[in-house]
Amino acid sequence: MDELLAEFIAETREMLEASQAEIVSWEQEPGDRARLDAIFRFVHTVKGNCGFFDLPRLAKLSHAAESALAEVRAGRRSADSRLVTAVLAVIDRIVAMVDAIEAGEDFPEGGDELLMNALEPGQDDGGESAALHAQAASERKTGSKSDGPRSIRLPVELLDRVMSGVSDMVLARNELARRMREYGVEPTIDGPFERLSAVLDDVRDGITRMRMQRIEHLFNAFPRLVRDLSAELGKQVLIDMEGGEVEIDREMIEVIRDPLTHIIRNALDHGIESPAQRIAAGKREIGLLNIAARQAGNHIIIAVSDDGRGIDGQRLVEKAIASGIATAEECAGMSEDERYALVFEPGLSTAREVTAISGRGVGMDVVRANIERVGGTISVSCTAGQGTRILLSLPLTLSIIPSLTVECGGERYAIPRSYVEEIVHARAGTTELVQVGDAWLATIRGERLRCIALADVLAVDGSTAMERAALVLIRLAGGDLFAMAVDRVLDHEELVIKPLAPRVMATGIYAGTTLLDDGSPVLMLDMAGIARSQKLLSDVQRRVRRTAQQNDDAREEAEAVPMLLFTALDGQRRAVRMDVVRRIDKVAREAISLAGHGARVVIDEALLSLAGVTGGSLPDGRVTLLRLADGRGEMAYAVREILDTASMTSGIMPADAAGEIEGVTLIDGKAVEVIDCHWIFASEAHAPRQLAPATCRLPDDDPWTRSILRPLVESAGYRILGDSDKGEPDVVIVSEGSEAPTGAATLIRMVGDPAAASATGDIYRYDRSALMAALSAARARRIA
C-alpha cells in the first residue's frame, strides 16, 4: 500500500481514538463548545487529508459534516440530538470506509446521500439516520480488522535510546568475539554466538534505518500544493522533482517542511509570471518549478529553481535603503549575489502587493532562521528575467554516510564516499608523480591533478613516501578534482556520523566522528574544508566570481592565482597560470623542428605548435616542455628549467605591446614575466594534428639493415614499410648501386666509402649525424 495512504489511515485512527471520549460526551452534552471543537477538528482534518488522495466519498462526507458543525460553531444552528446522531453516523461511516481502504476492499456503494441529508437542518428522518448509525457501528464491530501494514508513532527520543542501546550491544558483541578468539572457547558456544551475532546485525540495520525517511515523503505533497496555488493565481506551472530517493532524518523533514513550502509559494507567487506575461517575454506559457535533492558529503542539498522573472535586485536595494537595513554606500559596494541575499533580511520583500499566498507575515527571514537553526545554510542566485534558484544545504549529522576509511600516520580516518572518485596507487603504471617546488602533481591517465598528502594536512608523520602512497581522487562539489595521498586505504563502511565538539570543528578539517565496529572512534574528514585550507578551491571560486561579477576586476585580481614558475630558454624567469598547464614532458631534441612556418614538436605522434623557442637556443639532449591546453587546442612551450609553483596575488602590469608576454607581476617580491596564453594560443595553436608517422622503405633486408640501420631510423620517428605494405614511403633509403625507385619524396643513398659519399651527396653508412639530419629535414618538409 502507498506509504502516504497508510499514514493517513493511521492518523485518522489515532485522532479518532483520541476524540472517542469527546464524541461520547458530546452526545450527552451537545452544547459543550470544547467537545464540538474537537469533533470539528477531526472531520476538518479528514477532509483536508482526503484532498491528497482520490477519495471522493470520504471527502464529501467529511465536508458535509464539517459544514453542519461550522454552522453550529457560528451559532446559526443549535446542536440538537438529531444533528448529533447524524454527525456520529458520518463519523462511523468514515471509520468504516477507512477500514475498508486499509483492507483494500471496496466499500459498499450507496447510503452516503442519506447520511448527508440527515445533516441538513429541518429534515425529519432522525429515525433513519439512527438506524444507519447503529448499522455502521455493527459493521465496525464485526468488520474484519485488516492485516495490512500498521504503523504507530513513537517519540524520537525513544528511537534514539533504542539506537544507542543497540550500538552498545554491537560493541559488546565485538569485544566478546575478540576475547573468544584470543582465549578460545568450547566449540558448542560458537553456534549460538554466531546466531546472536547475525540477529544483532539485523536489528541494528533496522534501527539505523528507522530514523531515516526518503525525502519523497516530503516531496509528495508538493505537486498538490503547486496545483492548488497555480489555480488560485491563474498561472500554469509544471513541477519537476528529482532525488526523491535521498534519505534524510525524519526530524529534518519536519524542520524543512514549512521553509520549503514557503519557498515554493514565493516562487509561484512572485517568481513565475502569468501566462500572458510569459508569452510577452518570449517564454513558454507554462512555468517550470524544479525541486532537486542530492546528497553531497555530509550535507543534503535541496535546490528549488523556477524560470520566472527573477528577483528585482534594484528594488530590493531601494527597499533595503528605505527601511534602513543597509546604507546606499554599502549597497553600492555589494556584489549581485550579496544584493539578492538581502531577501533574507527581516522586513524585506520585493512583492509590490501582499497577496493571500505569500504575504502572510512569514518572510524569507523566518525561512533562513529555521534553516540555520538546524545548522544549514540557504543562498539565492538569480538571473533577471530567467529565473531564481534557492539552494538549501542541510547537515546530515544523524544520517548514515557511506564512507571510505583510510590510514595515515598510524590512525584511521573516514572520507565520505560521495567525494571519492577513484583510488589509484602512486606506483601503478598509469600514474606519474612529479614534485614541482613544494607541490606535487599527479598525472593520471594524462590528466594533471594537484596532489596533497593527508599527513601534511594533519601535520602528522605519514609512514609512506609519496611515491608509494595510495592516492584517493577527491571530486569536490564544485567539480574540481584533486588527489590526496594516504598511507593505506582500508575499507568501505557505513558510518553514523555525530558532531564533534566546537573547538575541534573549528580546525576546519573534520566533519564529525563515529565509532567503528571495534569501538574505537574515527574522525570523518571535511574534504571541502581541507580543499579550502590547501587552496585547492581557488579556480572554482574564481569561475563563480567571474560569472557573478564581471565588472569587479579589482576583487578578482586580489585573489591568489596559482602559477608555475620556470626559466625560459632565453634565461628569463617567467610564469604561466597553472590552470592551462596540462602536463610537463621531456622530449628528445630530434622531435623538435624549427624549420618551416614555425616551431613544431612531435609528442606521442601528435604534432603541436611550439612556443618559447625564440630568443634562445635549444639545449642538447632532452628538452623540457610545458604542454598547455585551453580546452580545445593544445600546444607546447619549451623551457630550460621548472622552478616552482607560486601564487600570484598582486595584479599584472600590462606589457607595452601585445605579444607573448602579458605583463609583469610580483611573485615573492621579484618581478616575473607572465606568459600571455591567450595571445600564444591565438597566434599559434590549433588542435594537435595527429600524424601518421613518417614512413621509410629500407634497402634489401640484409643483417646490417635489420640490426643497425632500422633501429636508427625508427628512433628518428619513422615507421618502416615492409614488402607487404602498400603506399608510397616518405623516405626511401637505398644501398650503393641499387636503382632509385620512383615516387619517393626523399631518397637517401647509403654508401660504403666516406670519400665517395661527400663527392656525390650520398651518405656514408656510419655517418650517423648526416643520416639524422637528412631524416629530420625530410620530416620537416612533410610537415610544412
Add this chain to the structure above:
Amino acid sequence: MNELLLIARIGGRRIGLRATQVNSVIELDKLTPIPRAPSYILGLTPLRSSALTVVDCALALELGQPTRPAEQVAQAIVVEHEGHSYALLVDEVEDVAEAHSDVTEVSGEAGAGWKRAAQGMVETAIGPVLLLDAAAIIIGPLAEAA
C-alpha cells in the same frame, strides 16, 4: 548549600565540580588523537556508543604542565556541555563531598586559567576546595580560540 561536589585534583590543587554537572567518572583507556586540534584537547575516547572529547584540565587551565595522573590508570570526569560529551582528565578523582558553606571569593594569586574557571572557594568536610565551572574548562585557553 549542601550541594554535592565531586572533589578531584588538577595540577596538584584540590578542586570541586558541582555533582549536577557530572555524568560519571571513567578510566581512560584508548585515546584517538585529533591532529591539528588545540593542544589541550588530547583526543577522543569511546564511552559506550559515543565518543568523548578528552580535555587535559591542566593544559586547559594554562598550568604549563600537562596532567600527570596519580594512578596507573588515568581518571577522567565525564560532563556534558551544549550537547557534547567531554572527558576531563584530572590528576585523580578523590571523593564526593557536601558543600558546607556558600561560595566565597578567592583571595588573589590565582593564575589566568584558574581565574577564568573558578567560581569561588567552598568549605567541605575535607577542607576548602576551589569550585570550578566545567564549561569554562572545556572552552580552553582563550589565546587558542582565534
